[in-house]
Amino acid sequence: MQKRAIVIGGGMAGLSAGAYLQMNGFDTRIFELNETPGGVCTSWKRGDYTVDWCIHWLVGSGSSDSFYERWSELIDISKIEMVDHETYAVVEDEHGDTITLYTDLEQLEVEMLKTAPEDVDKIYEFVDACRKLAKLNMPNEQSQEVANLWYKMKWFWKMLPYLGVFGKYSKISTAEYASGFQNPLLRKAVGHLFEPEVPILFCMMTLAWMYKKAAGYPVGGSLNFARRVAERYEALGGTFHYNSRVDKILVEQDRAVGIQLAGGELYFADYIVSAADGHATLFDMLGGKYLSPEFEEYYQQRKTFPSLVYVAFGIGRTFQATPHSYLFPLPEPIRIDPQTEIRDLHLRVHNFDPTLAPYGKTLLSTMIETRNWNYWVDLQRNDPEQYRQEKQQIANALIHVLDEKLGNVRDLVEMVDVTTPATIIGFTNNWKGSFEGWLLTPETGFRQLPSALPGLDNFYMCGHWIAVGGGVPTAMLSGRNVAQLICAREQVPFGTLEPA
Ligand SMILES: Cc1cc2nc3c(=O)[nH]c(=O)nc-3n(C[C@H](O)[C@H](O)[C@H](O)COP(=O)(O)OP(=O)(O)OC[C@H]3O[C@@H](n4cnc5c(N)ncnc54)[C@H](O)[C@@H]3O)c2cc1C
Structure with missing residues (x-):
């Protein structure tokens, strides 16, 4: 009999989990609080204008990064017009002097040197690291939680040349790294690349993705982009329940069996996946009963994106x-x-x-x-x-x-x-109104929290409360990873179906 799965939340992680489970023969339903898909990946109409809230850059927008292959499993991404900006930003100081942060690394280097010749060594070091990272195409087709030894070895082999850069720059925050520049304008520009607490490695990777035209902006905006994934989910046979707030995850003998909506309706399935807010899932829907020490530490001590x-x-x-x-x-x-x-x-x-x-x-x-x-x-x-x-x-x-x-x-x-x-x-x-889940810091490192909870069977979590650092592609990947875990559990080989 076809196995059923309920997905709580129709943001990018929930859409992805639903779509990949449909591709693998599951009968799924997504229960979403709102009347639109996409979660925070959204836009809205105000008169003649569309306020676009989310996507500044979408990793995998171009074929030079492996995320492009992942998006291509869900939608025909080649049909979306992408804007690859020539500049990341222009930064101005209190004297009216500006520095242009080009996405072309050669231009960036020239501009940085022109602005701050006193920082020559550090500029070379910074841009060289970005150049090196631009050559990396991080494998992501198998979840680390289900990958076999052979895949892990291949993964390690591919990552080997980059371990030095990762090791060095994942341990320094953007603010700390920026403080090493002598020139105040360059210091300001680097310090504002992203959140000050985020490892400088993240900023370097972003510039590297932009340089190789793999982090563009999809014309039409964030909700349009999310709608394409939602349409694919429906084309694969998935069912949406919009305007449906899940209040409770039903558990029998430490096995998740269903959900209860705010209106009291009950729905049952073989698997329950929460792609909704992490805190509400763990502490409200599950009553705080299934917490690993790691989750307790995160929810007590770790910082969220503001x-x-x-x-x-x-x-x-x-x-x-x-x-x-x-x-x-x-x-x-x-x-x-x-x-x-x-x-x-x-x-x-x-x-x-x-x-x-x-x-x-x-x-x-x-x-x-x-x-x-x-x-x-x-x-x-x-x-x-x-x-x-x-x-x-x-x-x-x-x-x-x-x-x-x-x-x-x-x-x-x-x-x-x-x-x-x-x-x-x-x-x-x-x-906390966080826009991107857990803040990535030198302490958290680039990582994914476990999708399964200790002592609770048939239940998984995905989204930016599992994939530390958040982001649209990362949320998508974490939904895909959960589909792989469920397939492994059912001993069904995980497969993908490209859009027609
Ligand atoms: C302003 C802004 C700018 C951003 N810029 C970028 C960017 O440039 N590039 C990038 O990659 N990322 C960006 N992000 C981050 C990225 O959008 C998110 O990390 C990612 O989309 C998170 O997806 P998610 O599915 O994990 O979570 P969410 O999008 O939060 O989805 C969770 C879903 O669950 C639903 N839900 C919650 N509770 C319930 C419940 N009880 N019952 C039913 N449904 C429920 C919610 O309505 C929501 O739809 C930005 C985010 C914001 C807000």
Whole structure:
């Protein structure tokens, strides 16, 4: 008889787990809180504009990286128009001096040397490491949890030339590495490549992926991209239950047997996969009963990616001369919430995607990080008017800054959209409003937490609360890994079916 699996959560991990299980003969259902697939990989309409929330770069967008093969198992990725930016960002200091972080490593090296000749040795070291990583095509077709010895040996052999780079740069945070540059502008630019706590290796890998055109942006935006995977899932025979909040995982004699929805309905299956928020899965749906010491340590001590105040504007003009990713200092700090103040603005000018704004107009956005998620949740719940006003104040302050900096903005604002940590929690239930799950740090290293829980049978987890460091491709891969584990358990050889 066909085995049944229930997947909780229709973000990228859940879509992937569902699709790969369907490819391998399982009968699956995805239960999703919202009425759209994709989880945080999403976009939404505001008037004539589309606010694109998620994908800045998609690893595997081009065929030079193995993630391209994985995406090709799910969708015809070659049909998606990808934008490979020539620049990662332009960074400006308080004197108005700028450095352009090119994605072409030769240009990047020249620009860095021009900006900071005093840092010549460290620049060569940095760019050489990126060049080396650009040659790496990390094998990912087999989950490490099911891989046989032969595959592990092959994997190790392929990784061998890179172990030195991995060993050296995975132990240094981006902030610490950046502090080694003498030139303040270069120090700022490297320090802002990504989160300051993330190993510099991650930033080097990102630049390497961009250099080899394997980390582009899919035109049409994040939700469109997620929808393609969702359509494939349905084409493979999978069933969605949208607007379905799972409250409880049903367990009989330490075996997961089903789920209970918020409305009380019960559904049963042979396997239960949670691709939903990790904290809610472990502590609410399972009542905290199945925790390994490692999970306890993570949930008590480890850092998550921060939450966000995300502000988008629709502006009735083009911004041809403004970089698509532009970090510049503010004349005055802007207060975001009682714990958060920003001194620089990281502006995104989405003119590389014409689908997001009407012709001749532009979507602008900025992602402002905050760890004060409690404040926003309380404010939204207890004082909705003040919540609305604080969002408006942030938007007004930013419009003022943009008007001063870029000119001709204030009078052309056609759309304003401000989301807060309360939005993230309300929409996807991600713990602490984190936008990407567990923060990757030198202490966590690049790793995947176990998908199975001690003492609980027929149950697996995937997504950015398992794959430390998160990301769209990583979440997808962790869903695929769970499908491999379930196939191994059923003694079914894992296979893939390319889209028709
Ligand atoms: C602003 C932003 C920018 C980002 N930029 C990038 C980028 O450039 N590149 C990149 O690779 N990654 C990026 N990421 C990270 C990446 O999008 C995520 O790490 C990844 O999509 C996580 O997928 P997931 O399926 O693990 O989790 P989620 O997307 O959180 O999916 C979990 C799903 O479970 C559902 N759910 C939760 N609780 C329940 C319940 N009780 N019952 C039913 N359903 C439930 C949620 O609604 C959600 O759909 C970004 C994220 C954000 C927010």
